[in-house]
Amino acid sequence: MVRKTTDGMSAWFGMFPLSTFGDGRCYIVPGMGNTGVFETDEGLVIFDVPIKQYAHKTFNQIRQLTNKPVKYIIYSHGHFDHAFGYGPFIEEIKKKGWDMPEVIAHENCIKRFEKYRTLDKYHDWINKQQFASVRGKEQESLVSAHETLDPTIILRGNEDSYSFKLGKVDFEIYHDKGETDDSIWLWVPEKKAICSGDLMVSSFPNIGNPYKVQRYPKDWAIAMERMRDKNAEYLVPGHGRLIEGKEKVKDILSITAEAMNFVHDEVVKRLNEGKWFEQIYYEMLEIFPEKFKKHDILRPIYGCYRFAIHATYRLYHGWYNSGNPTDLFPAKTDDIAREFLKLNSEEKYLEHAKKLFSEGKRQLALHVLDIVVKGTDEKNVETLVEALKLKVKILKEKVKNEPSFIAGNIIGNAAYQIKERLKELKKNLN
Numbered sequence: 001m002v003r004k005t006t007d008g009m010s011a012w013f014g015m016f017p018l019s020t021f022g023d024g025r026c027y028i029v030p031g032m033g034n035t036g037v038f039e040t041d042e043g044l045v046i047f048d049v050p051i052k053q054y055a056h057k058t059f060n061q062i063r064q065l066t067n068k069p070v071k072y073i074i075y076s077h078g079h080f081d082h083a084f085g086y087g088p089f090i091e092e093i094k095k096k097g098w099d100m101p102e103v104i105a106h107e108n109c110i111k112r113f114e115k116y117r118t119l120d121k122y123h124d125w126i127n128k129q130q131f132a133s134v135r136g137k138e139q140e141s142l143v144s145a146h147e148t149l150d151p152t153i154i155l156r157g158n159e160d161s162y163s164f165k166l167g168k169v170d171f172e173i174y175h176d177k178g179e180t181d182d183s184i185w186l187w188v189p190e191k192k193a194i195c196s197g198d199l200m201v202s203s204f205p206n207i208g209n210p211y212k213v214q215r216y217p218k219d220w221a222i223a224m225e226r227m228r229d230k231n232a233e234y235l236v237p238g239h240g241r242l243i244e245g246k247e248k249v250k251d252i253l254s255i256t257a258e259a260m261n262f263v264h265d266e267v268v269k270r271l272n273e274g275k276w277f278e279q280i281y282y283e284m285l286e287i288f289p290e291k292f293k294k295h296d297i298l299r300p301i302y303g304c305y306r307f308a309i310h311a312t313y314r315l316y317h318g319w320y321n322s323g324n325p326t327d328l329f330p331a332k333t334d335d336i337a338r339e340f341l342k343l344n345s346e347e348k349y350l351e352h353a354k355k356l357f358s359e360g361k362r363q364l365a366l367h368v369l370d371i372v373v374k375g376t377d378e379k380n381v382e383t384l385v386e387a388l389k390l391k392v393k394i395l396k397e398k399v400k401n402e403p404s405f406i407a408g409n410i411i412g413n414a415a416y417q418i419k420e421r422l423k424e425l426k427k428n429l430n
C-alpha cells in the first residue's frame with residue numbers, strides 16, 4: 001500500500017535543497033539522513049554519512065561545493081542511515097592518494113555493527129515493515145553491515161567528550177544516550193552550530209519504536225538540555241531541514257527536553273502507584289499537554305507520544321504488563337477465537353464488527369473481527385474472505401487517519417499482507 005508522504009516526512013527523507021549557513025563554509029546536505037559539512041583551511045569535517053543508497057548523491061553535492069579532502073567522519077550513531085554511505089568518500093581518498101580520515105564514534109557503535117552482522121536478516125525483515133510504504137519489494141537489502149568503515153577514534157564508556165582542531169576550528173564531541181546508546185553530537189563553537197544526529201529528527205522523538213530495542217527518555221532530555229545550554233544558532237538535525245536562529249533552536253531543544261521529562265516522570269509516578277500498563281497508557285493519553293500537541297517539532301510524523309509511553313514503561317518493567325495471570329502463559333489466540341465461535345456464529349460476530357465500524361469504533365471492530373479471522377476454519381472460505389475484506393477496509397481507514405509514519409506503515413503493511421492472502425483464498429473460491 002502506498003502511503004501519501006506528508007511534507008514533514010518528505011523533509012525527513014531529505015527532499016529539500018542543500019543549504020549553506022554560518023560563515024558560508026558550513027553545509028547541511030539533505031539525505032536519509034542528513035550530512036553536516038564543515039569546511040576548514042585544512043580539509044573537511046563530515047558529520048554522518050547517509051544510507052548507502054544516498055551516498056553518491058551526498059558525495060556529489062559536497063563536491064560541487066568544495067574540493068577539500070575529507071579529514072574527519074563522525075558517526076552520530078551506528079544506524080544504517082548515518083554510518084554506511086561512506087563508499088564514494090573512501091574511493092576518492094584512495095584514488096587521490098590522500099591520508100585516510102579519522103572516523104569518530106562511540107564504542108557502542110562498534111558493538112552495534114557486530115549486532116547487525118549477527119541479526120542481518122532479522123533487521124532486513126523488520127525494516128521492510130517499518131519502511132513498507134517507501135520500499136520496492138525487489139530492492140536490495142538496505143541494512144547489510146558486513147562491510148563497515150570502522151572508527152579510529154573511539155569514545156569509551158561514560159567518557160563524554162572529545163575535542164579536536166582542524167584548520168584552526170575547534171570541534172567538540174559529546175556522548176549522550178537517547179535514540180541509541182551510542183549517540184554522539186557535535187558542537188562547533190566558532191560556527192555556533194550543533195549537529196544532533198537522530199537526537200533531533202524534526203518529529204516527536206523516535207522513542208518506543210514498536211520494532212526496536214529500548215531507548216532512553218530521561219537521557220534524551222539531558223542531551224537536549226546540554227545542547228540547549230550551548231546557545232547555538234544553527235542545529236543540523238539527523239532528519240529534516242536546518243533549524244536556524246538562537247531563539248528557535250533554544251525553543252525546540254527545550255520543548256523536546258520537557259516532553260521527554262514529562263513522559264518519563266509521569267509514567268514513573270504511575271509505576272510507583274502500582275498501576276499496570278493499560279491504566280498508565282490511557283491515563284497518559286488523557287494528560288498529554290496541549291503545548292506539546294501543538295508544537296510543530298513534536299508532531300507525531302515519525303515517532304509519537306503513544307510509543308514513548310511504552311518506551312518508559314519498558315525501561316523499568318518486564319513483559320508481564322497486564323497484572324492478569326490469564327496473560328502470563330496465554331492459550332493460542334486461534335484456540336481462544338474458536339471457543340468464542342462455539343458460543344455464537346461467525347455471522348453474528350461479523351455483523352457486530354460491521355456495526356462497530358459504522359459507529360466509528362474501528363479498534364473495537366478489529367478486536368471483534370479477529371474472532372472470525374482467527375477462529376474460522378479455512379474451509380469456511382466465504383466467511384473468512386468477508387471478514388478479511390472488512391479488516392482491510394478498517395486498516396486502510398486507520399492508515400488514512402494515522403499521523404505517525406511508523407504506525408501507518410505497520411498497519412498499512414498488514415493490510416497489504418491480508419490482501420495477498422485474499423488473492424490466494426479467492427483462487428480457492430473460483
Ligand SMILES: [Zn+2]
Binds near residue numbers: 079238
Ligand atoms: Zn536516522
